[in-house]
Amino acid sequence: MAQEGLTPFVGSTHVYSVDADDATNNTLEWSVVEGTPGNDYTISDGDTETATVLWKTAGTYKLQFSETAIETGCITTKEVTIVVGENTFDVSTSNPLATCNAADGQVNYASNDATTSIKFTVNMATGTAGFNPNWEITFTLSPGTGATIANVAASEGTLSGSGPYTITGITSATGTGTVDITMDVTGDIYTVLDVDLEITSATELTYKTSDVDSDDWTAIQTINAIPNTSEIRAN
Template sequence: MVMAQGGGNPLVNSTHGYKVIPGDSGNDFLWEITGGTEDVDYVVNSANLTGDSLNITWLSTTGNPYKLTFKETDTSTGCETSKELTLNVVANTFDVSISNPIATCNSANDTTDASNNFSIIDFTVNMTTGSSSWNPNWEITFNVASGNVSSTVDNVWSATGTLNDNGGGSYTLTDIPSSSLNNEITISVRLAGAAFTELSADVNITEAKELEYNTPDKDNDDWTAAGIINPIPNTSAIITD
């Protein structure tokens, strides 16, 4: 059974904060990490190890079990209190994927103006956390481009989350909610082009992460999709005698 991550069992590449409430803010503090190698198996993001809090990005399971130690020393007596936390980094289970939509027919209903037509392709993006008890908001950045010279990307939107246009065909969809282990969202791309010509669009995810601990997708081998709008027959008007 995969457990929801936290600072005691962080996922690979996730970032977590650790803190204490000191007995006296004027005392001396020191954090120590046992297990693994700094900048190889973990990265300390805090400016120093002498505050009452620490921020760490865990990079591998190599050092398991890691031990995090905090020491507070009374500056007047030299007496010391030490606190320890043993933790195990676990394999990343956060996964985002996109798949090719089923090809559809051009939606033109007035072929008298078939060269000036709009059709929509819906791309489905799936996310799973690997744990039914861990349901963070998440975010993806992706590129949208026309798949052939006959197609022009006219608009991009999603009914879920907040979409930001980064320019140059790049978009970020953020604050996407999740529930009960996974989620499925739709990215809609409207294409302009002739109804009698195949139209297509490509969507390529460039970054995906959950927003609670900034855990990135465990892989990127399922981040590209292509959608196709098939042309309708170029039938003439009805001819009479």
């Protein structure tokens, strides 16, 4: 079942609402029968027609709304069952294959430096059929000694920042999504160059659910040096 207010993920925030008979004068209250406030859930705006609930622990809960008539003290109570499932929203990346720098195979390359384009791929899976949220990540890029980076770009979403960087509004379909992060790396052609990518946060944007863990959040791109061969000499 797709994640929604009645079947949310742990760590997701959902909004619940009613139409009260007299929201101005009557007493309105939201509550959860099971669990412990603060540990298993957090309710915001609990004395209006709308409640925002952050679900923190998997389990089955009864969410209740009551309206108490100001003149008589008579109470109407409404209840709905919420089944909170384990979070399966997962973002990951991995090391790209090592590559030679841009001077590779070029005849009589005329400089000691080269600019090489590289790409990191970040993948997302919700683990829930029919749940296709937009999502975002924040990440850092750390060039190794002798390397500089420029022209950082994303294949999906909107990129902002200059370290850390954030890509927001990445799309998904059939429960999965992918974004490529590209950049140009400049450095000495006879030196191995590295760039490290580290994801620092990942969130699906529909219900504000964070990644289930921080596994597979780092990747290293290695740019191999070319041999430092001399010019051809003739006698």
